[in-house]
Amino acid sequence: MIKTVIFDMDGVIVDTEPVHRYAYYLQFSELNIEVPEEMYTSFTGFSTRNTFQALKGYFPSVEQEVEDLIQRKRNIFNDAFDTKEDLYLLDGVEDLIKDLFHNGIQLILASSASKVTIDRVFTRFNLHQYFTHIVSGEDFPQSKPNPAIFNHAASLSIAPKENCIIIEDSTNGIKAAKAAGIYCVGYRSQHSNLQDYSEADLVIDHFNELNAQKISQIEA
Structure with missing residues (x-):
C-alpha cells in the first residue's frame, strides 16, 4: 500500500516553465548565445547550477562564474514571477x-x-x-x-x-x-x-x- x-x-x-524560459532566454540574449530548442529541452529537470555548468561546456564564450550566472537568472525569474498574475x-x-x-x-x-x-x-x-x-x-x-x-x-x-x-x-x-x-x-x-x-x-x-x-x- x-x-x-x-x-x-x-x-x-x-x-513556472514559461517564467523560467523567459528568464533563461533573456539571459542567453545578454550572454550573446543562441541555445537551440532541443538543447534547452534536454535541460528539463536540471537544477540551474547544472544547466549553466552544461552551457559553459557548450559555449566557451561564456566567461562568467556559474554562481554569478545563477544569481542573474534568479533575479530575472523573481522579478517576472512577482509580476506575473496569470500563474x-x-x-x-x-x-x-x-x-x-x-x-x-x-x-x-x-x-x-x-x-x-x-x-x-x-x-x-x-x-x-x-x-x-x-x-x-x-x-x-x-x-x-x-x-x-x-x-x-x-x-x-x-x-x-x-x-x-x-x-x-x-x-x-x-x-x-x-x-x-x-x-x-x-x-x-x-x-x-x-x-x-x-x-x-x-x-x-x-x-x-x-x-x-x-x-x-x-x-x-
Whole structure:
C-alpha cells in the first residue's frame, strides 16, 4: 500500500516553465548565445547550477562564474514571477494534494528548483501545510536523471521505498525515479513538450485520473 507521494514541482504542481524560459532566454540574449530548442529541452529537470555548468561546456564564450550566472537568472525569474498574475496551480493538482493529505498519505516535494523558488511558489499558493518535507535540487551536485534527490526524499518517508510513488512530468525526472527504484507516475500535460514517458509505470493526462483511494492501492 502506498504511504507516501513524492511530487516534482515545475510542470506538476505549478507551471513556472514559461517564467523560467523567459528568464533563461533573456539571459542567453545578454550572454550573446543562441541555445537551440532541443538543447534547452534536454535541460528539463536540471537544477540551474547544472544547466549553466552544461552551457559553459557548450559555449566557451561564456566567461562568467556559474554562481554569478545563477544569481542573474534568479533575479530575472523573481522579478517576472512577482509580476506575473496569470500563474496558477495546474488543473486538478490542488484537489489531489488535499485528498491525499486528508486521507493520511504523506506528501514530500523533490524539485530541482532552488529553495528560494520553492518557497515563493509554496507561499503564494499556501502549500506548506500539506507537505512534511521539501527537498531542493540545489543540495545535490548532480541533477535528475541522477536519482540522488529521490533517494533522499524516499529516506524521509514514513514507509519503505516500496510504499512510495513519484509524480513527474519530465524525461529526466522519470529516469531519476526509475533509477531510484521507485514507482513513477508520468504526468503528460500540454506543457510537457518533447518529453519521453516510456519508462513511467503509469501515465496520466489529468490529475482527475488519480485520488487517494486509487493511489493507495497501487502495487509498486
